[in-house]
Amino acid sequence: MGARSGREYLAGLSRPRALWVGDDKVTDIASHPAFAGAADTLARIFDLQHQARDICLMPDPETGEPINVSHMIPRSLADLERRHACLQAVAEFTVGLMGRTPDYMNVTFAGFAGRADEWAINGNERGAANLVAYQKALARNDLSLTHTIVHPTIDKAKGDVPEPGNEVALHKVADTAHGIVVRGARILATLAPFADEIAVYPAVPLLEGTDPYALSFCVPMDTPGLKFLCRDSCATAPNRFDHPLSGRFDEQDAFVIFDDVEVPRDRVFINANLVAYNTVMATGWYPNIMQQTMIRAQTKLEFAYGLASRMAEAINDYSPATRQMLGEIWTYAEFARAAIHSAEVEAFDYGNGVWFPNGGPLAALRAALPTWFPRVNEIITLIGSHNLLAAPTQAQLADPKLRPHIDKYLRGAGEMKSEERARLFRLAWDFVGSALASRNELYERFYLASGARNYQLANALAPKGRAGRLVDRILGEQPKAADLAADLERRKINLPKEIRR
Structure with missing residues (x-):
């Protein structure tokens, strides 16, 4: 299929989903007053990739069909520069007011797929393979993807991650012949009304003994059991004079309930694997x-x-x-x-x-x-x-x-x-x-x-070597040659896993 047009994108939004805003259970995203302006804006962004195809499109490495550059797995500085131009074109279209345009998740999953070796640790080879296959499907079908990664806050004194037995946080409850069943809630799914699918992946590291909460997967927005409760709409009538921003850039945010949702086996990237969950977000x-x-x-x-x-x-x-x-x-x-x-x-x-x-x-x-x-x-x-x-x-x-x-x-x-x-x-x-x-x-x-x-x-990220050596110099201690050589690498900063979010 390759890169979609705005018309094709809007047609995809016609699939029913259990989504509420205000007093309404919404049946038609593209025409509802709370969503029509932003839906039109997202459709124009899908059209933009064709209008600026030299900047925004590239051939799929395997099929040759046109896909958005944000799906690229960068393998050089030149790739990053090319991706920059595409990302900037989208950002300028919304003057930076929509933070979760589809290129956000495109870039995210391209990074995940590029470092699939990290996802394959601790016996998670199948999950890593599923992720790589999904990233290709995401690009080739040009899906709009949202995500939800934060556990709901019920009692702040208990911390940001669930303890064993927590029934509110999203967790696995069963295996089936076709996949797994998950139950619980997560926040927030920005862009939820305008997405084709939703992703779950790690945020902060989990505690020992909380394996059922260590999950990552993607499912379509119309999957049975998924429920979306949108915040009050900030959208106004589409009058570019009176409301030049509110009429078209309200990307929405939704609380997500997983009411015994079955996730197909080939859509599961981490299946109650605590080591993989606590590792995959550590660097890239x-x-x-x-x-x-x-x-x-x-x-x-x-x-x-x-x-x-x-x-x-x-x-x-x-x-x-x-x-x-x-x-x-x-x-x-x-x-x-x-x-x-x-x-x-x-x-x-x-x-x-x-x-x-x-x-x-x-x-x-x-x-x-x-x-x-x-x-x-x-x-x-x-x-x-x-x-x-x-x-x-x-x-x-x-x-x-x-x-x-x-x-x-x-x-x-x-x-x-x-x-x-x-x-x-x-x-x-x-x-x-x-x-x-x-x-x-x-x-x-x-x-x-x-x-x-x-x-x-x-x-925690900041390299301490050179700063410490400058202090040592004034205190009269002489730097070692090996320490000075290490300064050449000081700016290459990875994210320590214990503080990655």
């Missing part, structure tokens, strides 16, 4: 997927800088305070760009002939973003001030009795017309003040764990 997952997430984040930061600059221009605000805040946003965007570039040019072979970016710069960026994005929103709010609440609607501008007053009292500085100013400040409000804006800020704070946890992770 993190630096691989961070390329996608950080390109998306950098794009959003650059969009925010452009938006804030345009707002200052609209009201002719070039005060020192505003110039300082604009420079602050630009600095975040430039640090993000530099970190991604550094990680890519310092890429190396992580094993099995697979190349991923260097994890160090991405770990630092990952730790900073949960602080940067809320600050960016604050800056845009400060620059916009009351103007964010004084932007007429498209209908008000179209009212012949109101329009002369709006043109007189709500025009921009210089030659900026009232309609241009209104459009700009409505965009800014949708970015920082709407329901979608609040959801997106929460997403940026926690989608890759909290800033505090990521700073702890960054400290």
Whole structure:
């Protein structure tokens, strides 16, 4: 089949699924008011890969059919550079506001398949083979895949992972002639209404004696027993003037219930194998997927800088305070760009002939973003001030009795017309003040764990050799030649398994 069109993607969404939003059990994703705008956006992203086929498509290594570049298993720096261009094209289409476009899971499973040797440990050869076969099917059928990897929080004092006997967390309850039966819940499945299938794979390491919880698999969204409870919708009517972001970029998030779901044997990647579960995410997952997430984040930061600059221009605000805040946003965007570039040019072979970016710069960026994005929103709010609440609607501008007053009292500085100013400040409000804006800020704070946890992770990752030797130099201790040589490898950072999430 190969790369799908938007029309083909929407046809795939017509398969029924047990999914609720608000008071509705949804029967038609593409037409429901909560989902229609984002469904259309995702369809346009599927079309985008054909419109930018030189950037976004490549021949399948085995069949020759066109597949998205995000399915590539990178084996060189050139492969990573090519993938960067594809990921950036998708990120620019949504200006970084949709964090879980299908390329996220495409990159994830390409990384898993590339390091299938890690998945094959402790007698899990069949699971690893299933994963490799699934990744090929994912690419060749151009599926939209979501995932759910976090255990629900019932009692925070009991920790983030289930203890033996926990009935809430997802766990295996039986073997069948055709596969396994799983029961329990996980959070959150971002993109759930717009996905063809859902993936379960490891997050934080599990405790000894919790083998039934050590699972990884993929199943279609219409699998019997799957239930999805969506959060309140942030979507608005598809009016590009009044709601330029909320009308098309609400990717949704869903709580997932597995009510005795049977998973076919060939879709099981880890079957109650605690050693495999606690190992497979230890090295390649993190630096691989961070390329996608950080390109998306950098794009959003650059969009925010452009938006804030345009707002200052609209009201002719070039005060020192505003110039300082604009420079602050630009600095975040430039640090993000530099970190991604550094990680890519310092890429190396992580094993099995697979190349991923260097994890160090991405770990630092990952730790900073949960602080940067809320600050960016604050800056845009400060620059916009009351103007964010004084932007007429498209209908008000179209009212012949109101329009002369709006043109007189709500025009921009210089030659900026009232309609241009209104459009700009409505965009800014949708970015920082709407329901979608609040959801997106929460997403940026926690989608890759909290800033505090990521700073702890960054400290654990940080090479200590050169830093310690600089201290030793002042204390009078002479560095050894072997220690100096080791500095050459200091930037090649893998993720220690005990703190990988």
